[in-house]
Amino acid sequence: MAQNMQFQNYTIKLRIWKTWSVWPRFCTLQGRTSRRGCDVMKWKGIYSHRIFTQLVVFTLLISLIPTLSITSFLFYKLENMVKTELSNSYRQMTSQYIKNIDEKLTQYQYSLDVIADNTVILEALVDETKSPYIKGEQISSEVTKSLLLDRQKEIRNCMLYSDMDEYPVYGKRASMVKEAGHEEWFLRERAVKEGSFSYISSAGNIPVLSFVKNMENVNIHNYEKKQLGFLKLDLYMELVFKPANTDHEKDSSYDVIVYSDKNELLYSSAPRKDSLLDAWLNTEDSAELLDGFTVKHENLKESSLNVLLLFDNHQLAVKQQTVRQMVLPILLGVTLLIIFWAWLYSRNFSARIGCLVQKFHKAETGDLNIYGPIAGNDEVSELDRQFSHMLKKLNTLIQKNYIRELENKEAQLKNLQLQINPHFLYNTLETISSIAAVKQVFDICDICQKLGEIFRYNLGKNYGEFVTVAQELGHVQNYIFIIKKRYGNRFEVFYNISLDTDQVMTLRFILQPIIENAILHGLVKQTTTGTLELSVWEEENCLMIRVEDDGIGMDIQKVEELNRSINVADNLTKTGRNIGIRNVNQRIKLACGDKYGITVKSTLHYGSQFDIRLPLIRKGEKTDE
The missing domain is CATH 3.30.565.10 (Histidine kinase-like ATPase, C-terminal domain)
Incomplete structure (x- = not known):
């Protein structure tokens, strides 16, 4: 009841203070307005419209024209930058792709050289003491260990074909030359010569790139070479020449076409674009621009293959559209931002007065919380600071009285709890211990004794x-x-x-x-x-x-x-x-x-x-x- 009366007294004081604080400043503002009335009359035509309209028109005039000029120039520069960067990107991607392919094929050829110089394999080919199948398993094991294990998916097969009929050998990766005669690739003249060739496998119509390496044994006495057979490494062209980013993107940024020196199509990452190969071969100057595509041509001399990289020029249109979509929203955003700030500035003063009046109304209802201050150093902000200071002092006084009342009640409750005599607990334990002794339950006696000592230690005043x-x-x-x-x-x-x-x-x-x-x-x-x-x-x-x-x-x-x-x-x-x-x-x-x-x-x-x-x-x- 006392707190309610006190709060009502403070509410009355608040209303009185607010009335006497606002009124003098209101009168001052009215006086300043009347004194300046004559000076404003000559600008009556300009000031006949609302200040909001004046500020918006003025802001658009001084900012919209420069903004449009700068935006047009920026758009032109960005489009040229997109064309240049895209062209450089095509060259870099082509160079990196061919470099990766060359490194990959060089590593495979090096693996064949390692296998061809493997002394275990050479000795096994001319060993007449072991079974052909034991030698075949030994050779197969050595061949497998020498391959590039991190690129097993690209390897279709690797076989050693022995030409030593007197020392036959059979295994997973070893066989005889006469057995290779049944293979489709063996009929080619260059199949048994060192180098590389490509063909389309009839089994599944799969393009295959093959490398051949002769197996020779050198006599250390007369330095004569003896042909023991040859190695043949088959690679899946689809995996070897696959664009590097196919695994990471839904659509590749470019497509690849591989064809032989005889203009035979061997591999295409986009079959729907195979017709572009004929169109490109029929052009006399081998132009880079062809049917909406940018074409980059490279020749792999070691494997006698030609590579075309097709870059869809649609990307250029997409990037240009992206530039437009980026610039136009910026222009629109800047325009809206200018209009917004003009509106915000014109409404600022009335909003600050409205905020202060709203604080007065909240205080009248009993809400003494201090809300965000009104920014500035003029009379409005000063009035707000003084009013907030008064609310803070008033709220602190009420809170102190409320907390003091709670503390008094809590102290009274604790006093009631502490009125329980600790000796009652000791006497109760003694009673339990005596009953347990009569019943000959001595463990309870011991527990009661220890528990009593714990109580004395916890409750002891000494x-x-x-x-x-x-x-x-x-x-x-x-x-x-x-x-x-x-x-x-x-x-x-x-x-x-x-x-x-x-x-x-x-x-x-x-x-x-x-x-x-x-x-x-x-x-x-x-x-x-x-x-x-x-x-x-x-x-x-x-x-x-x-x-x-x-x-x-x-x-x-x-x-x-x-x-x-x-x-x-x-x-x-x-x-x-x-x-x-x-x-x-x-x-x-x-x-x-x-x-x-x-x-x-x-x-x-x-x-x-x-x-x-x-x-x-x-x-x-x-x-x-």
Whole structure:
């Protein structure tokens, strides 16, 4: 009720202040307008229209003509640039394509040279002790190893044909010359000579590019060469000459036609354009422009093949259209932008006044939020700043009263909760322990005793923020005793203490959450008996406490996430399995400094390690408590 009355008083004051603040400035504006009336009369014809219309017309006159001129010049330059870049691109693509083909064919020829000089193959061809099939498998294996494994898809076949009838050989990649007589390519005169040739395979009408390499054995005594046979490597022309970007784009940027010296069409990446080969061959000057295509011709001398690269000139029209589509929207956008800014500027002043009036109306309804300030340094912006300052002070006062009321109610609730006598809990535990003793359930007696000590440690008024290490260890031992009663012999606990725990101080309640985390999330989840080791020692004038277990552990990602989360203060309000460790770490940093805290290390399936670094405080020394 008091807050409502106070708010109503402030609302009345706000209305009074607004009235007296706006009125003098309104009068001032009216006075300035009347004094300048005579000067404006002579411009009556110009100013007879709304300022919005005046600004739009003036802006279009001074900006539209230069804009159109600059746009026309830019469009002309961009079209020429597109033509030049496209022509250069065709030359570069042709050069790169032919270079790749030459490198590819050179590598295949080198593979044949390696196979022809393979001593294992040469010795196997004249070996009369082994079976023809054993020699065939040995030769086939050597041939396969010498091929380009990264281009297996392009290789149709690679065969060694032996001319040594007295030493027959048969295998996957080895056979006799007389067996090759049944092949269609063998009837060609040049098939048994070194070099290359191409043909259309009758099996599937597949164009094939073949390389032939003679197999010769040199007599080291008289240096005479003996013909042992020849190697034949078949390549799929479709895969060898396929445009490089076919695998990455839906449509290739160019097409390829391959034909022989006899003008025989061998391969075409676009069968619908095969007629262009005849048209190009019939032209006398071999023009680059042909039926809407740019033609680039190259000759592969080593393989006696000719290559045509066809670039569709439609790309030029597309790019020119793209330039138009890019320039015209820019021109339209600039025009609209000019109109928009003229409209925005002409409406700016009235909009600022309207914004201020709207703030007055919101304040009258009880909305005391401060919205965005009105930009500028004139009277309107000054009035807005003063009004916002008043709202801020008024809102702060109301918020303070509201928070104070909430704090009072919360304090009253806590006082009611604290009125419960802790001795009631101790007496209840004593009663449970007595009943258990009568019933001879001594485990319950022990649990009640340990639980009572935990309550005294938690609720005891004689303890401060800092306690001795011995007292903190005693609290942990009571907790471990109760936990072991629950889980039995699922884990063992060892203590490694290397200092006088009665003379060294530590923060209270920092070990139990970490011990609980190690047991519940590390040890009891494994099937074997685990080990928990608690170590306390002095290091570089610091108190070091380590909790180490051999439980299930954590992977690297979880360890990094845990170390990051426990060191971020903003996460204190979040819930989760690590909230206890996070709270302990933040308590240490708040009480002792940022250089102290908890560090977590863990390895999956090997356990976890929690290192706590605290300042070394002797008993009797002054703390910041």
